[in-house]
Amino acid sequence: MGRDNGTRRWDALNPGGVAVLLAAACLWEVFVRADVANIQFLPAPSEIAVAARQAVMDGELLGRIVHTVGVTLLGWGAASIVGFGLGLVLGLSNTAYRYSMTSFEVTRAIPPITFVPAALLIFGFSLRMELVLVIFGGVWPVLVNTIGGVHSVPSELRDVSTMLRLNRWETVRKIVMPAALPEVVVGLRLALSLCLVLAIVAEIVGNPEGIGNGLIRARQALQPALMFVYVIVAGLLGVVLNALFRRAVRLLLPNGTVHEERSW
Amino acid sequence: MSFECRSVSAEVGKSGAARIVLDDVSFHVAKGEFVSIMGRSGAGKTTLLRVLAGLQQPASGSIVQFEGRNVDGPPDGVGLVFQDYTSALLPWRTVAANVALPLEATVTNPERRARVEATLEMVGLADRADDRPPQLSGGMQQRVQLARALASRPSALLMDEPFGALDALTKSDLEDELLALAATTATTVVFVTHDIDEAVYLSDRVLVVAGEPAHVAADIAVDCPRPRTQIRTRESPEFLAVRSRVHEVIFGTR
Numbered sequence: 462m463g464r465d466n467g468t469r470r471w472d473a474l475n476p477g478g479v480a481v482l483l484a485a486a487c488l489w490e491v492f493v494r495a496d497v498a499n500i501q502f503l504p505a506p507s508e509i510a511v512a513a514r515q516a517v518m519d520g521e522l523l524g525r526i527v528h529t530v531g532v533t534l535l536g537w538g539a540a541s542i543v544g545f546g547l548g549l550v551l552g553l554s555n556t557a558y559r560y561s562m563t564s565f566e567v568t569r570a571i572p573p574i575t576f577v578p579a580a581l582l583i584f585g586f587s588l589r590m591e592l593v594l595v596i597f598g599g600v601w602p603v604l605v606n607t608i609g610g611v612h613s614v615p616s617e618l619r620d621v622s623t624m625l626r627l628n629r630w631e632t633v634r635k636i637v638m639p640a641a642l643p644e645v646v647v648g649l650r651l652a653l654s655l656c657l658v659l660a661i662v663a664e665i666v667g668n669p670e671g672i673g674n675g676l677i678r679a680r681q682a683l684q685p686a687l688m689f690v691y692v693i694v695a696g697l698l699g700v701v702l703n704a705l706f707r708r709a710v711r712l713l714l715p716n717g718t719v720h721e722e723r724s725w
Numbered sequence: 726m727s728f729e730c731r732s733v734s735a736e737v738g739k740s741g742a743a744r745i746v747l748d749d750v751s752f753h754v755a756k757g758e759f760v761s762i763m764g765r766s767g768a769g770k771t772t773l774l775r776v777l778a779g780l781q782q783p784a785s786g787s788i789v790q791f792e793g794r795n796v797d798g799p800p801d802g803v804g805l806v807f808q809d810y811t812s813a814l815l816p817w818r819t820v821a822a823n824v825a826l827p828l829e830a831t832v833t834n835p836e837r838r839a840r841v842e843a844t845l846e847m848v849g850l851a852d853r854a855d856d857r858p859p860q861l862s863g864g865m866q867q868r869v870q871l872a873r874a875l876a877s878r879p880s881a882l883l884m885d886e887p888f889g890a891l892d893a894l895t896k897s898d899l900e901d902e903l904l905a906l907a908a909t910t911a912t913t914v915v916f917v918t919h920d921i922d923e924a925v926y927l928s929d930r931v932l933v934v935a936g937e938p939a940h941v942a943a944d945i946a947v948d949c950p951r952p953r954t955q956i957r958t959r960e961s962p963e964f965l966a967v968r969s970r971v972h973e974v975i976f977g978t979r
Contacts, residue, residue: 615812617807617809617812617813618812618813618815620780620805620807621807621813623780623798623799624778624780624799624803624804624805625826625827625873625877626799626801626827626830627826627827627830628830631829631830635815635826635829636815639815639817639818640815640817642817
């Protein structure tokens with residue numbers, strides 16, 4: 462399985478794909494330089510590269526990346542703990558599930574972004590506001606997938622644990638948790654991407670730090686090339702975080718522990 | 726006496742939509758005896774086995790005892806082998822760790838390792854201890870389940886159509902291995918199956934359950950001498966006579 466993924470990653474970096482990407486960039490460059498469409502603030506790739514170099518040199522880019530990644534990971538960690546713990550309880554206890562699911566379904570249906578104005582009002586332009594938003598958004602995928610994972614434990618395994626006389630805690634630790642793990646991991650991965658997005662949104666509208674704030678600053682300073690630097694960096698961060706997560710899963714959970722999604 | 730059932734009734738399904746599957750089932754299983762429970766699919770064989778295992782509460786008025794004590798929850802000394810090995814084994818654990826599972830809370834480390842090793846040796850899987858169940862064939866996975874049930878050294882084994890999903894050749898291998906194991910460990914076995922030949926070949930007695938709700942339609946002793954062998958036993962007149970008798974009870978004379 463692991464080897465499989467490795468080859469897939471190399472496929473993603475195949476020379477043909479890279480060539481197409483470079484060609485597209487060249488086309489974009491020509492398009493802007495020839496001024497075909499007369500778009501005022503569309504920078505050429507070369508200008509973006511220059512702006513990127515500048516942002517790296519004066520340390521601004523690194524500082525903003527550190528902030529955004531730090532908040533994303535911190536919020537994601539907290540969301541994972543809350544989501545997993547709550548999901549375990551709700552998955553195991555039918556009573557808790559019955560009484561709380563309506564509230565959760567209603568709350569979950571609200572896009573986290575709509576809470577931004579309220580969070581701003583309550584917490585002000587602060588790190589706290591950013592973290593609250595990130596955690597709130599990140600909890601749901603973990604929670605929902607943990608409940609789903611616990612519910613999908615085959616009923617045979619419950620009988621097995623009864624017959625082998627495992628107590629409740631042993632059953633949870635040795636059977637329910639590992640059996641639910643593949644779904645929990647899916648939830649964790651969805652949450653990670655979501656947390657990054659929400660951190661950037663919070664920085665755009667509220668907390669004046671990080672990549673989101675960099676985007677706004679660049680716009681206000683009429684530096685479109687710098688804006689695109691942040692756009693591209695945000696995209697790369699998503700890819701890198703996702704790749705790191707997959708690698709961590711493979712390292713921490715040996716063969717067979719997580720049956721990774723198959724490609725059909 | 727190993728198991729004792731007196732006028733056992735049981736329902737399946739949620740209360741309200743419950744269906745009575747067993748009614749007035751009475752029988753007993755002596756220590757060290759090998760008893761098969763035969764019947765058509767849906768006749769209530771599995772329900773009966775779950776009642777014996779303490780996984781299902783029988784209706785009030787039923788008496789279910791194991792070694793003289795009432796069964797309310799899985800009795801100590803009873804192991805259960807499930808039909809579906811793919812969902813009964815833990816795919817994230819190695820074969821050895823699967824077998825060690827019932828011993829983890831009760832047996833100390835070195836002793837546990839020795840017992841797991843010995844049990845895997847008994848079922849012929851000593852060299853696959855570090856593999857995970859999905860890497861094994863169906864027959865091997867069922868052996869792992871058997872080993873797990875035997876690891877806590879039960880005095881009785883309950884088996885729910887354990888060889889039903891296996892191919893014919895693997896099945897006859899496992900039948901002989903089970904007979905040898907039951908003989909050497911003097912374990913009582915209650916074996917649910919829908920295969921007449923298998924029931925007769927393995928058992929000292931064949932219980933046929935039939936009807937809706939099901940009752941014990943026949944309790945047939947198998948007088949074939951032990952040790953039994955696939956060819957000689959199955960050719961013997963005793964075997965054929967019992968086989969016809971079971972057939973008659975289930976299908977009528979046709």
